Amino acid sequence: MNEKPAELDKPQLQETSNSRRPVEHSTNENEQTVKPVEIPNETETKPTVKQKLHRKPSVTRKCVTPKVNCPEKIILCIDHSAIMFTNKFKRTVQSMKQQAVFQVLTGAVRNFIKTKSFIDSRHQFALVLLNQTPQLIVDFQPSGQQVMFMLNDIGTQFNESELVEVDDETFNLSTLFDQVKDMVPLPSVKHPDKPGPPPYVVRMIFVFGRSSSTLKFCENDESFQKLNSNPYFFCDCVYIHEEPNDGNCVTDNFMQVCELDKNGTSFIFEVGTDGSMSSLYNAFANLLAHPLQRQRDINVNNHDILLSPE
Secondary structure: OOOOOOOOOOOOOOOOOOOOOOEEEOOOOOOOOEEEOOOOOHHHHOOOOOOOOOOOOOOOEEOOOOOOOOOEEEEEEEEOOOHHHHOEOOOOOOOOOOOEHHHHHHHHHHHHHHHHHHHOOOOEEEEEEEOOOEEEEEEEEEOOHHHHHHHHHHHHOOOHHHOOOOOOOEEEHHHHHHHHHHHOOOOOOOOOOOOOOOOOEEEEEEEEOOOOOEEEOOOOOHHHHHHHOOOOEEEEEEEEEOOOOOOOOHHHHHHHHHOOOOOOOOOEEEEEOOOOOHHHHHHHHHOOOOHHHOOOEEOHHHHOOOOOOO
16 A cells, blocks of 8 residues: 655756846747857947057066155146147046146145145155256245145146247257256165154155157266166156157156156156046046155055056
């Protein structure tokens, strides 16, 4: 009487490669297979990435300067060519109004000066405008009020007919280093291997905005060698440019700018006008850090933010 209960007929489930994917049934009566609907890969629909500017590798240098907070003598070397006033950032969500590069730069520099003065009122600021040759506009002064006044006055009352078009010329950086060397004496160093806390440091912030003009730099320049040999001199750069293409000198100029960092202690940023103007503010926000309080073991490929504009 030990009869096994009859097995119930179990429904046969048809397996698919992905049960969550929607399926489509074939209209052919003789074909019983079920094909999954192909979902396009999201990564394949992204737009083509624009050309990026990459910094070529450099050696790692160990900084021996003390990590102290001392007064800074900051020289703002700002491009004053016509392209700084005629070239504009594209419209963004934050600002529907196009603004000239020099106008946006004035706002970024103003925030930089106010914040640096709030951190330490002993910091001093000077302004040098770059045309065919550098021209000292404001000598070193605390608070930077005169620098902000001059930049605002230049940006609001400029006349395009009075501007000098220099896009077809070559800007020689040697003239700028000659100007900086004569502006301020560098702190003396008795023991270069173990320098102590200096009375101040000198920092040059080079802002260049030409895309069609050639930037000339010579590593053996006497003034550059003298400035670069002092551990208390720093050269930071912000390169504002159009989208790189075969018709301009953006890539070559950027590589020339990168050559300024021989000791691995500089901050170098590039800002594209085809991107958001906030990237220029972000660059100057990163420049707020005291140069002596940067990382001791600096790798050029790690500390730079050199991404192409989004």
